[in-house]
Amino acid sequence: MSRSRAAATATRHFSRMLPGVLLLALCAGCTGGAGAQDAGGASGAGAGGAGVGDALFPRLGNGGYDVRGYRLALDYTPGSRHLEGTARITARADRALSSFHLDLAGLRVRKATVNGRPAKAARSGTELVLTPAAALPKGRTFTATVVYDGKPKTLTGEDTGKEGWIRTYDGAVALGEPTGSMTWFPGNHHPSDKAAYDIAVTVPQGYTAVSNGELKGQETRGRRTTFRWHSGEPMASYLATVAIGRFGIRTTTTGKGLPAYLAVDPTEAAGAENIAKQVDDVITWESRIFGPYPFSSTGAVVDHLPGLGYALETQTKPFFDAAPDQTLVVHELAHQWFGDSVTPRVWKDMWLNEGFATYAEWLWEEDHDGRTAQQIFDDFYDGTDDESEGIWDFPPADPPTVASVSDPPVYGRGAMVLHQLRRAVGDTAFFAVLRTWLKDHRHGNADTKQFIELCERKSGKDLTRLFDVWLYGEGKPKKH
Structure with missing residues (x-):
């Protein structure tokens, strides 16, 4: 994220206060699932922790496991603002687990399984507690699948700062710093647990769905189009994004040989070539100063939405709420090294x-x-x-x-x-x-x-x- 260069005319950045309701949920104690034992090797299993003990966000993230990868299948209709999602989470148990927590704000959980078997799902604030049919032994890699739907939330702080799932003039964008990602998918939402991501987004035909990493496929069936994105390099959940709209798309290759994907609001179409050049120039310069660019692709998303007022370093494709100046591009692309990679x-x-x-x-x-x-x-x-x-x-x-x-x-x-x-x-x-x-x-x-x-x-x-x-x-x- 970047801060405003002039407070009186700030359209770039601002300090953001966590919404009070969410803060209470993150800082309060959360109930866990029942403590079952598994005779097959998880004797003495206990509940995974609600939170990783972060001094500022003590209930953010979850203990007891390490996520290796997320596979998200999303279906969104801008007109109704309805989201249907399936999250398939692959993780490794750090200790024997009778139950474990995921962070999820709002949305209805329709079904949950662990290793393909039905799991009990319980909600408490922003905690989703899954209790598998059999406890998970320490060191075991497991897969949790959560099917959910609803209208995802926009979180708004006292200073009007917005994060989470945010409506744009023609669609929506998901911005996650520091806690907003939990509004659109369940997960271990603390930056200490990075993972690979595969995100497939289905939208009405005529819309484009942009996410992190590389576009691996695009398919239209009937009147809906699915876009499949892959991020092989580990990513903190607050850097994950989805942007849905009627974008102008520009694909190029930087001077460093990186594929670049730029999604630009149609009202900014005239400046798309300039934005592409800015990204190229800055990537080249920062690679010389900081070392090799850390990801396999780059790009940007420029979209218009009411009252946002900041840019964000979403991984591989920084988000801008208007055509950026060169300094802002420098800031957000520097984050690809400082914050996104490290x-x-x-x-x-x-x-x-x-x-x-x-x-x-x-x-x-x-x-x-x-x-x-x-x-x-x-x-x-x-x-x-x-x-x-x-x-x-x-x-x-x-x-x-x-x-x-x-x-x-x-x-x-x-x-x-x-x-x-x-x-x-x-x-x-x-x-x-x-x-x-x-x-x-x-x-x-x-x-x-x-x-x-x-x-x-x-x-x-x-x-x-x-x-x-x-x-x-x-x-x-x-x-x-």
Whole structure:
């Protein structure tokens, strides 16, 4: 996600507060399924946990298993806003399980099976608890299938921020940061559990359904068309997307040889070629700075919907609610490295996404005859940059609430941390750190402690004070 460059005219980004009803559901205790035992090797099996213990979202995600892949079959009619879905989830039990949880907000569960046998399904808030006919032994790979339907929700915060399944002027788009993906499919919706995805979407003929990864097939039967998308590289669920509309489609190949798929609202059709060029130029530049692009395809979705006001780094195809400027493309594509490929293990480490993507904007400006990164740093420190308001409200590595994970300290001050690091260790070591970080944790999860350890190892310096002051310190530090 990216923040507004000018608060008075913000059409790009804003801080988002988690809706109160959903927050209560995520933070309250949840009931589990019955504790059965399986004489075939799961003696002592227990219920999987509701939540992974994230400090900001303690009930988000689920314990006891690791998802390997999602196979989603969706059927959506824009006129009625009705969604029918089948989610087939392949996972491995980390411990013997008599029951396990999935995150799901709204929608009606019609049927559930585990390994092809009927499973008991119980609901409590945003928790869906499945109790299989026989307990699952530790280490066993299993398949859970959930058939569901209904009108998926749009989650709206106190600041009018929207996520989840959102109506557009001619269809819908699914945007998941931080919790919205649970409104359209059941799953383990915490960024620490990444998986491969196959998403098939059936829509009325004349509509296009776009998702992550590569289009593997398109078939029309009667008056409905199915689009089949595949994402082989692991993906956090908040980065999964579906966009449905009457798009203009442009398929190209970047200078790096990547297939690029762009879906553009018809009112922006005249700018589609320019958007394709922006994506190509930025991918080429960021690959030079950060290392090889981490996915097998790229692209973008540009769609119009009322009152959204932000862009989002949905994996392989960033979403824009209007034709983006070059800086915004730089930010969202930088996330393909920082956030999408290397994903924070917990939400408090969001600065590893947003601070890095913001600093990519600074590097781009420095490398394209604008202000130097030092000049931008000085403007932020002095409060003269349009995006500097509020950057001292809290330490960037310690957002205090769920409502603050996308606030200015995470973006602007997060970028300032990186610039101070660059000054302390020099360009050679700094860019070596970035490339090593991305290589070592490619398609995985990582945290701030690991980043600091890498910085000290690569530079040979004790950087304790730098990070204590700039990353974890309260208030505005003295400028050195």
